[in-house]
Amino acid sequence: MCVGVPAKIIEKKEYSAIVDVLGSQMEVGIIFVPEVSVGEYVVVHAGQAMTTIDEEAAKISIEEWRKLVDARDSEQVIR
Amino acid sequence: MQETLNRLSDKNLAIEILNEVISEAKKFKDLHGRKPAIMEVCGSHTMSLARTGLKRVLKDHINLISGPGCPVCVTDQQSIDSMIELSNGENRIICTFGDMIRIPGSKKSLFEAKTEGKDIRVLYSPTDSIRIAEENPDKEVIFLGIGFETTIPILGVVIKLAEEKNLNNFSMWVTTKLVEPILRALLDSGEVMLDGFLLPGHVSIVLGEDQYSYIVDDYGISSVISGFEPVEMARGLYKLLNLLNNNEKSIINDHKCMVSKSGNLHAQNILKTYFKEVDEVWRGIGVIPNSGLDIKDEYKKYNAKNKFEITIGEVRKTKCKCGDILKGLATPEDCPVFSKGCTPANPIGPCMVSSEGTCAAHYQYMRELY
Numbered sequence: 001m002c003v004g005v006p007a008k009i010i011e012k013k014e015y016s017a018i019v020d021v022l023g024s025q026m027e028v029g030i031i032f033v034p035e036v037s038v039g040e041y042v043v044v045h046a047g048q049a050m051t052t053i054d055e056e057a058a059k060i061s062i063e064e065w066r067k068l069v070d071a072r073d074s075e076q077v078i079r
Numbered sequence: 080m081q082e083t084l085n086r087l088s089d090k091n092l093a094i095e096i097l098n099e100v101i102s103e104a105k106k107f108k109d110l111h112g113r114k115p116a117i118m119e120v121c122g123s124h125t126m127s128l129a130r131t132g133l134k135r136v137l138k139d140h141i142n143l144i145s146g147p148g149c150p151v152c153v154t155d156q157q158s159i160d161s162m163i164e165l166s167n168g169e170n171r172i173i174c175t176f177g178d179m180i181r182i183p184g185s186k187k188s189l190f191e192a193k194t195e196g197k198d199i200r201v202l203y204s205p206t207d208s209i210r211i212a213e214e215n216p217d218k219e220v221i222f223l224g225i226g227f228e229t230t231i232p233i234l235g236v237v238i239k240l241a242e243e244k245n246l247n248n249f250s251m252w253v254t255t256k257l258v259e260p261i262l263r264a265l266l267d268s269g270e271v272m273l274d275g276f277l278l279p280g281h282v283s284i285v286l287g288e289d290q291y292s293y294i295v296d297d298y299g300i301s302s303v304i305s306g307f308e309p310v311e312m313a314r315g316l317y318k319l320l321n322l323l324n325n326n327e328k329s330i331i332n333d334h335k336c337m338v339s340k341s342g343n344l345h346a347q348n349i350l351k352t353y354f355k356e357v358d359e360v361w362r363g364i365g366v367i368p369n370s371g372l373d374i375k376d377e378y379k380k381y382n383a384k385n386k387f388e389i390t391i392g393e394v395r396k397t398k399c400k401c402g403d404i405l406k407g408l409a410t411p412e413d414c415p416v417f418s419k420g421c422t423p424a425n426p427i428g429p430c431m432v433s434s435e436g437t438c439a440a441h442y443q444y445m446r447e448l449y
């Protein structure tokens with residue numbers, strides 16, 4: 001029940017939006033994310049968009065790990 | 080974006096991180112002479128850790144303890160019985176989340192009530208109950224609202240809609256729970272030994288990172304806010320172990336793409352507008368003061384507890400150990416009926432029914448290990 005689904009905003013209405021979830025479209029409430037724009041991704045829980053997903057932050061967190069692993073690999077090569 | 084999100088479930092990346100997690104866990108063991116004990120607070124983490132195999136791989140390295148974050152599981156039996164009893168009246172439509180339908184009541188489950196001919200509907204979105212109330216003006220429509228801070232704002236939206244449409248045939252039976260009081264109760268009791276928490280990304284969307292400062296300030300326990308994909312959970316565990324090994328006390332927000340410092344203020348406003356703090360009874364734990372939210376008096380016409388008189392009989396006694404499991408004091412294998420008398424097809428307690436239940440997770444993904 002707790003895990004939300006990422007969905008892309010296709011069309012924005014006043015209190016709701018049409019979103020695309022892995023190819024299927026549905027209507028979700030946007031009362032918690034009134035500032036959302038078309039093309040942005042949101043997390044949907046029980047029919048409501050709960051937050052927008054910040055792609056930059058998601059990328060940075062993956063890159064951060066990549067750098068750590070790469071640094072360790074090069075340390076091992078040097079040793 | 081989809082590509083970025085896919086990376087979060089990248090198997091190879093998860094394995095790389097997992098190796099680092101194991102090496103940090105070994106370091107911890109060298110330092111302390113025992114495995115680190117980490118509680119995943121949320122039932123969704125319990126299920127994801129089991130389903131992705133992380134729990135199995137880490138079994139010998141980390142004592143991963145399931146916490147009290149499965150909403151149906153923590154609901155006490157009297158509340159469950161009351162909600163099921165509501166279905167006994169005439170001309171009623173009971174709407175509920177899917178997790179509730181097969182929870183055993185002392186007399187019967189909602190599923191059994193449905194097979195007896197009662198009108199019980201499982202909804203994905205609670206706001207659908209408003210449409211059902213509009214379509215059925217001659218019936219009382221009751222939504223059974225359970226959940227933590229992720230779900231309670233959505234229940235607030237339902238009250239808002241009922242008010243805007245001036246519905247007289249709609250109400251909600253609310254039994255909700257809050258994260259902070261239960262974490263404090265667990266830590267205050269001192270019953271379970273913990274080194275850190277893996278905090279749920281989705282509840283944190285509403286609460287925000289700053290709301291957890293009491294865990295460090297009052298209890299000196301480190302935590303990481305984590306998402307539910309394999310890469311995210313492994314990374315969260317790595318960061319938490321790293322904090323523990325360096326003896327740093329801190330809360331790391333490892334879910335910054337969704338969780339801000341102050342949380343979702345729109346959702347918090349809805350909570351403040353429609354709900355008030357109340358004492359709640361937790362399964363196996365008892366009453367915790369101000370540990371839940373109920374509908375404010377000014378909206379009491381939408382509170383099913385005001386609208387309907389409910390009497391329930393004696394609560395059925397079983398061997399179920401869900402209460403101890405929720406406190407991190409027992410595992411499903413400690414329950415004498417786990418996988419014997421109690422299975423997902425024939426559940427005795429809520430932890431075996433819910434999609435976030437610890438017993439259900441163990442039954443589906445961990446059982447052959449024991």
Ligand code: SF4
Pocket residue numbers: 398399400401404411414415416417418421422426427428429430431432438
């Ligand atoms: S196995 Fe069944 S009876 Fe035992 S604790 Fe789990 S849900 Fe309760």
